[in-house]
Amino acid sequence: MTTFVLGISGLYHDAAAVLLADGVVVAAAQEERFTRLKHDASLPVRAVTWCLSQAGIAMGDVDWLVFYEKPLRKFERILSTAVATFPRSWRTFPRQMHAWLGDKLWLRARLVQTFQIDASRVLFSDHHRSHAASAFFASPHPSAAVLVADGVGEWATTSLWRGTAEPPYLEPLGEVRWPHSLGLVYSAITAHLGFAVNEGEYKVMGMASYGRPIYRDRFDKLARFEPDGSFTLDLRYFSWHWHPTRSGTDALTALLGPPRAPGAPFVPGALAGDAPRAWVDESQRHADLAASCQAWLEDALLHVAGAAAAQVGGDALCMAGGVALNAVANHRLAADGPFRHLWVQPAAGDAGGALGAAMWVWHGVLGHPPTSGPFSIDLGPAIARGPTLELLDDLGFPYVTVDDAATERAVDDLVAGRVVGWFEGRAEWGPRALGHRSILADPRGAETADRVNTRIKFREAFRPFAPSVCAESLDAFDLAPAETELARYMLTAAPTTGGLAEDAPAVVHVDGTARLQAVHADDHPAFHALLRTFGDATGLPMLLNTSFNLKGEPPVCTAVDALATFTRSDLDVLYLDGVRVERPPPHLYPPRGAP
Amino acid sequence: MGRLRQAYVWATGSVAWRFPAERRRLLSAFARAEHGSALDMLAAVSTTQRRDLRRKYFRHAMDEWRHAGIFRARAAAQGVGDAADAGREEAGLLLEHGIVGGRTLFERLGEEGFLAFVYVAEADAVEQFDVYRRHRMPDPDTHAALGRILKDETFHVSYSRQELVRMAGPDAAPDRLPAVRSARWSRAKEGWLRLSRDIGTVVGGVWLSLLYAVVVAPFRLVARLEPGGWQAPATDARPALNQARSEA
Numbered sequence: 001m002t003t004f005v006l007g008i009s010g011l012y013h014d015a016a017a018v019l020l021a022d023g024v025v026v027a028a029a030q031e032e033r034f035t036r037l038k039h040d041a042s043l044p045v046r047a048v049t050w051c052l053s054q055a056g057i058a059m060g061d062v063d064w065l066v067f068y069e070k071p072l073r074k075f076e077r078i079l080s081t082a083v084a085t086f087p088r089s090w091r092t093f094p095r096q097m098h099a100w101l102g103d104k105l106w107l108r109a110r111l112v113q114t115f116q117i118d119a120s121r122v123l124f125s126d127h128h129r130s131h132a133a134s135a136f137f138a139s140p141h142p143s144a145a146v147l148v149a150d151g152v153g154e155w156a157t158t159s160l161w162r163g164t165a166e167p168p169y170l171e172p173l174g175e176v177r178w179p180h181s182l183g184l185v186y187s188a189i190t191a192h193l194g195f196a197v198n199e200g201e202y203k204v205m206g207m208a209s210y211g212r213p214i215y216r217d218r219f220d221k222l223a224r225f226e227p228d229g230s231f232t233l234d235l236r237y238f239s240w241h242w243h244p245t246r247s248g249t250d251a252l253t254a255l256l257g258p259p260r261a262p263g264a265p266f267v268p269g270a271l272a273g274d275a276p277r278a279w280v281d282e283s284q285r286h287a288d289l290a291a292s293c294q295a296w297l298e299d300a301l302l303h304v305a306g307a308a309a310a311q312v313g314g315d316a317l318c319m320a321g322g323v324a325l326n327a328v329a330n331h332r333l334a335a336d337g338p339f340r341h342l343w344v345q346p347a348a349g350d351a352g353g354a355l356g357a358a359m360w361v362w363h364g365v366l367g368h369p370p371t372s373g374p375f376s377i378d379l380g381p382a383i384a385r386g387p388t389l390e391l392l393d394d395l396g397f398p399y400v401t402v403d404d405a406a407t408e409r410a411v412d413d414l415v416a417g418r419v420v421g422w423f424e425g426r427a428e429w430g431p432r433a434l435g436h437r438s439i440l441a442d443p444r445g446a447e448t449a450d451r452v453n454t455r456i457k458f459r460e461a462f463r464p465f466a467p468s469v470c471a472e473s474l475d476a477f478d479l480a481p482a483e484t485e486l487a488r489y490m491l492t493a494a495p496t497t498g499g500l501a502e503d504a505p506a507v508v509h510v511d512g513t514a515r516l517q518a519v520h521a522d523d524h525p526a527f528h529a530l531l532r533t534f535g536d537a538t539g540l541p542m543l544l545n546t547s548f549n550l551k552g553e554p555p556v557c558t559a560v561d562a563l564a565t566f567t568r569s570d571l572d573v574l575y576l577d578g579v580r581v582e583r584p585p586p587h588l589y590p591p592r593g594a595p
Numbered sequence: 596m597g598r599l600r601q602a603y604v605w606a607t608g609s610v611a612w613r614f615p616a617e618r619r620r621l622l623s624a625f626a627r628a629e630h631g632s633a634l635d636m637l638a639a640v641s642t643t644q645r646r647d648l649r650r651k652y653f654r655h656a657m658d659e660w661r662h663a664g665i666f667r668a669r670a671a672a673q674g675v676g677d678a679a680d681a682g683r684e685e686a687g688l689l690l691e692h693g694i695v696g697g698r699t700l701f702e703r704l705g706e707e708g709f710l711a712f713v714y715v716a717e718a719d720a721v722e723q724f725d726v727y728r729r730h731r732m733p734d735p736d737t738h739a740a741l742g743r744i745l746k747d748e749t750f751h752v753s754y755s756r757q758e759l760v761r762m763a764g765p766d767a768a769p770d771r772l773p774a775v776r777s778a779r780w781s782r783a784k785e786g787w788l789r790l791s792r793d794i795g796t797v798v799g800g801v802w803l804s805l806l807y808a809v810v811v812a813p814f815r816l817v818a819r820l821e822p823g824g825w826q827a828p829a830t831d832a833r834p835a836l837n838q839a840r841s842e843a
Contacts, residue, residue, distance in 0.1 A: 035694050045697025059774055070609035073843035084818035094803035096794065109840060114696070123839040159828075168835075179821040197684035229731045241820070245679040262681040263671055265773065307825075354639025365835045395640075395647040496603070499632045513678070524771050552687025564653070588650070589657050 002005040004061055007358025008048065009068040009130070009350050011104055013039045013198055016351035017047035019055055019062075023362045024369070027054040028429045029352045038143030039198060040554075044354075050381055065117050066361045068353030071107045073154035075100055085242035092244045095281055107348055120182055125357040125364070127589020128321075129151025131345070132170055135320035136163035137363055138261035138375045139343040140485070145312035146170070147304060150321030150349075151198075157181035158231075158304060169363050171312055178231045179241035180255040181492075182300050183323045185222060188238060188247040189293040194260035195285055196323075197247065206463050208341055209511035210268040211287030215513055218255050219296035225391075231300060252349035260286050266462055270445055270510050295324070297333040309338035309557055320356070320357070321338035324348040325431065327486075327493040327515045334483035334492060338543045342482045345570055346377050346489040347430035355429075376523065377489065378436055380427025388559045392406045392581060395563060395587050403578040407422060407526070410575055411533045412544065414442050418572035422550055423562050424526050426578070427555070432450035432490045433528030433547035434517055435468060437555045437562075439571065441544040443504035448544060452506075459551045464515065467507035468545040470531045471518040476542075477501040485519040506544050517545060602822035604726045612732050619673035622737065623684055631692030632716075633659035638699035639709060648706075653753055655713075659748045667743065669737045695794060707762055711774035714755035721748045 005020040015031035027050065030037055034046035052058060076098065082093045103110070112119045131148040146161035155174035163170055186199045186204070195203050223233045237255065240247040253259065262283075267275040268283040275283075301323070308317060317339040323328070323346045327363070334342045345352045362368055392399045402409050413420055419441045428436050439456065441448045443465075452460050469477075471488075478495040479487060486492035493515040501508040508514050521528040535541025548562065549555045550569060554560045559576055566574045566581070567589050574581040607843040611617040636656035640649050664814045667684060683690075701709045725743050756769045763772055831838050 027750050036637070037689055037691065039688070041698075042694075046694075049697065066839070070842055072841075076843070080818060081820065082807070083814045084816040084820045085606070086807075086811055086818075093799040093807045097803050097806075098799050107661060123836075124842050125839065163843075174825035176823060177826050179820060181731065184839070188614055190681065191682065194682060194685075195687045196688060199688060200682065210652075226824055228825060230823065259678065262678060262685040291781070329780040359697075361839065365839050390642075390646070391649070394646045395653050396650060418638075544797065550687075552689070558641065560637055564656060564660075565635055567657060590655055593687040 003063050003362075004055070004057060005358045005361050005565060006048065006051065006065045007130075007354040007356070007361070008044050008061045008065065009352075009354040009357070010043055011107075012042050012350060013041045013143070014350040015040055015044040015047070016347070016354040017044040018050045018355040018358050019051040020358045020362055021055060023356065023359075025376075025379055027051040028355060029349075029381060029427065029557075030347075030554070033380065033427060036363040036554060036561070038066065038552060038554045043110070045148065047128060048115060052571055054381075056237065059116050062117065062121070062384065064121055064361050065111065065115060066125055066357040067107065067111065068125055068350070068357040070124050070154055071104060072571040073126070077152075077155050081179070081241050088239075088242040088570075092242055095244055098111040114358055120270070123361060125353075125360050126156075127353065128156040128175065129160040129170070129172070129360055130353040130356035130363075131165075131320035131348070132159065132172075132318075132356065133360035133364065134345040134347070134352040135318035135324075135343065136161070136170055137359040137370050137412035138164075138345055138355065139316070139318045140372045140374060141316040141318065141341060141343060142313055142370070142372050143482065144318045144341075145308040145322075145339070146318045146393075147308050147324075148319070148321040149304070149323035150181075151187060151294070152178045152181055153256070157183065158306075160308050160311060163318060163370075165369065165370060170332060170360070170513065174230075175287065176230055177237060178230040179238070180223075181233065181240075182231070182297065182304075183321065184238070184240050184247065185233065186293065186297055186323070186326075188240065188252065189245050189256075189289070190258045192256060193290060194262040194264055197261075201322070201326070203460065203463065204290045205294060205326060206509075207266065207287055208290040208328070209292035209464070209509050209513065210270055210462060211284065213292040214288050215256065215292035215293035216295050219292055219495040221255060222296075223300070225300070225303050229304050231303070239391065255409070256289055257285065266460060266464075271462060294328060295327075297326065298329045301333055302337055305333055305337045305339065315339060316343065318343045318345075320345040320348045320352055322349045325491070327491055328513070329482070330486055330493045330496055331513070334486065335480040337482070340482055343485050343570055344489070344491045345430075346375070346432065346491065348491075351430070358388050363552055373540055374523075377429045377434055378426040379429040380436075381425045383423075383559050385577065385579075388576060388579065391559055391563070392579070395584070397563065397584050398582040400578075400580050402575075402580045403580065406575055406578050406580070407529050409534050409580055410440075410530055411537050413573050414440065414534060415537055417442060417445070419448070419452060419565055419570070421562060421566055421571050421574035422527075423548065423556065423559070423574065423576050427557055430489070431547075432517075434490060435519060435530075435545065435553060437526045437548040437557070438468075438527075438546050439546045440468075440530075441506065442538075443506040443542055443544040444538070444540065446505040448506040451570070452544065452546060457550055457569070464509040465507050465546050466515040466517060466545045467504060468519050468527070468531060468543045470535060471520045471526060473535065473541045474516075476503075477516055481570040487516055488520065488523065490515055490517040492516075496515060507542070513526060601722065601726055604723050605730075608727050608730050612727070612730050612734075615673045617834045618734065619670045620736070622666050622670035622673070623680070626663045626670060626684070627689055627692075629659045629663035630687075630689045631690070633663065634689075635693045635700045636713075642699065642701045643706060645706060648758065651758075655751055658751070662747065663743050669734070672736065673734075674807040677820075700800055707759070707774045708777065710755050710758050710762070711772065711778040712768065714752060714759060715775060715778040717748050717751040718841060719782070721752055722746060725750060774812065823843075
C-alpha cells in the first residue's frame, strides 16, 4: 500500500504543497500559482487540493501531513526578542502578539480544521531541517555537506548539516542564530536601495553588475567573521529585531549614505543616455553599493562554506534557503569555494520547505534510505486540450492547432523577431522559468531585452535576461566544474566567452556574465528541441528565456492566466501546449500595454 | 447609494484629497481593490458554466487591471509615503483578495450571486468615483483618470444588470432581486466586520501595549539576545516521530 506524505509551507511567505507517494514527488506547487498573489503566504489550500487531485486521492488517504517549521519555537523567538529589546520593540510587540495570539499559535488545530485530517497525522519539521532535507535528499549526492542560509526560521539563520547514506541521514552540526543573519543583511540593503524585501533581492543582484564594490570595506563594519567559519553582526546597524518595518538604523544610513527612494530612476553610466548628471551619479552610487553588498555576501558564503568543508569534508555541498537563490554568489562559490560539486534546491526559498519537510518525514522519520538521482522540476499543473480550445473559442482568440509542428512554427516566429509566450507541459517547481511557462525571444538583438523589459513585462530596464542553451553547446560559457548542476536549474551566473556579448547581447549582462540554463533533452525534451531547431536556423542554439508573468505577479499557471498575460502585454504570439494563439482582435479587449 | 453614504464619501474625500499622503493611501487602496477584482473576474472566466459570459468577464478583468495600473501610477506620482509600503507598491505586489478559505468569490457565490455582487460593487464604485470627481482636486491628472475609469465602471454596471435581468426574466427589477439584496447585505456586513476588526485591532493594540509596558518590562533585566557565532544544535533524545509530533 502506498504511503502518502503531504508537506506544506506557509504563513510567512511562499506557501506551497508537495505530495510524496512512497518517497517519490508526484506533485508540487506554490499557492501563488493558483491564487495569483505573488509570494502568497496563506495556508496552501488550493495547492493541496490540486496535489491530491493530481494523485487521484483524498485527504483521508494521506498518511502524514507535515508543516515545514515549529510554530511554538518560532513564537518563543519572537517573544524573547521582544523582551530583550525592550523598550525599542514597543511597536513590534503588539503587532506580532496580535498576529500570533489570534491565529498562528493554534496551528495544529487550524491545520486539522482546514485540511480535515486527524490530528495524530499532523507533524512538524524545523525550518532549517526542512531546507536542509530539500537540498540533500533531492540532490544526486549520496553524501554531502549541507549549508542552509536564509533570513530566519525558528532561531537559525545559517546552519550546517552532514548528509549521509546511513541513519540518521541528516545530522545538524551547528547554527548561527537570530538576529545574526546574512540573509537579513542582504534584505536590509534591498530595502535601502528602494526595493521590497523578499521580492527585490534579485534586483539588487542585477543592479550590482552596473557597479564596482568600492564600498566593500564599509560592509566589514557590519559583521565580524570568526576563524571557525561563523559570524557575528554588529547590531547597531540593524533594526529588524525590534522595528516592525525598518531593517536598518540611522547608523546604517550614516555608513552607506541616503537610501534610494522606491521607483527612483536608475541610470548608471551604462544606461545614462541623456539623463541629468545628478541622476547618473546617484544611480552609480546605488550600483556601487549593490556591488559592495554582493561582494560582501559572496565573501561571507565562502567563509561559511570553508567551515562546511572543514567539518564535513567530502567533495559535495548542497544548499538551500533564500540566500542560495543568489546566482552570482553561487558562481563564486563554485569557482572559488572548496567543493568540487555544488547542488542547490531549485525552490531554495520557503516553498522548498514543503518539499524538505515531506522528504524529512519519509527518510528521517520513517527511516527510508535516500535515493540519489536527478531531480525533475516539472511537478506542477498541466492543461487539457479540449477545455483549452473551448476557452479560446469563447474568448475570441484566433488560433491554430500545430502540435508536432509547434517547434518549427515557434522558431519561424522567433527568427522573425517575434516575442513568444511558451506554455508547455507541467509547470515548473521553483521560481525559475525553465521552458514550461516562459517568455522567449531571439537573443541576437540588443533591443530585444529593452522591449521585453519595458513593453512586455513592464519592469525596470536594468533587469537582465537569462539565456537557455542546449546543454551540449555550452562553449560560450566559462563554467566551473562545480556549477554544471547549477546551470541545469538556472542557479548560477557564469562569465561568457568567445564574443557572446556581440552574438547574443540580449542575454549577456553588462558585466559579461549570463545566468544560463543548460537544457538537457532528458529534462525538457520539447524545449530542447526548440533550442536545437533555433540553433539549426540561426547557428545559435540559445534563446532569451524569462518567466511568463508581468511585474508583481507570479508566473502563469493555467491557460486563462496565460491568455490574460498575453492580452495585457506586448507579446506577439502564444504557444499553448501545441496551439498557436494570435492576439485577439483589438475591438474585443482594451488596448494592450501599461497605462 | 443613499444620501447619507454620499455625504460620508464627500466628507472623507474632502480630507483625503487635500493631503498628498492621504491621496496616496486612497489611490493605493483603489489599485489593490481593482487588481483583486481583476483576479476575481479571471477566476470567474475559469469557473463559469455560462460560456457566453466568459468574454464579458475576461474583458472586465482586463479593465480592472488597467485601472489598477492607473491608480498605482497616480499613487506613485504623489511622491510621499512609507518606504516599505512604497517598495511593495512599486513592485505591484498584491497581498490579498477575494479568496477565502481557498475558495474564490465565484466559487462561494455561484453565477447569479457573483453577478449580483459585481453589479452592486460596481454601482457603488460608480457613485463613489462620481462623488470624488466632483471634488476640486489639486491633482488634475488623477481627476482625469477617475473620469476615464468611471466610463468603464458604468459599462460594468450595465452588463451585469443586463445579465441579471436576463436570468431573472424581462419583468424583473434588478434592485429587487434576492441575489442583489443578498449582495448588498453581504457587503454591508463585510463593511461592519471590517470596522469591528479595525476597532478590535486598536483596542487589542492598546491592551497589548499595556501588557508590554507592565509585564514584559521587568523581564528585560534577565533577557539577552542570542550571541553570534556557531551555536550547538538543540539535542532531543525523543524518537524521531515524537519529535515530529511536537510543535516546539
